[in-house]
Amino acid sequence: MQIVGKEKRENEAMKLLMEQQKQRIAMELLEQYLQFKQDGDKEAKKKG
Incomplete structure (x- = not known):
């Protein structure tokens, strides 16, 4: 369960x-x- 939370946080950080x-x-x-x-x-001003 903790691993999934960590991956989710990493994804948010990357975004x-x-x-x-x-x-x-x-x-x-x-x-x-x-x-x-x-x-x-x-x-343009020089030429004009």
């Missing part, structure tokens, strides 16, 4: 870790996108 990782990756991608967009705007 939380995966969620945190997904959020971190999403934030990094968002930051990269915003940086890219800003750079694009600067280039």
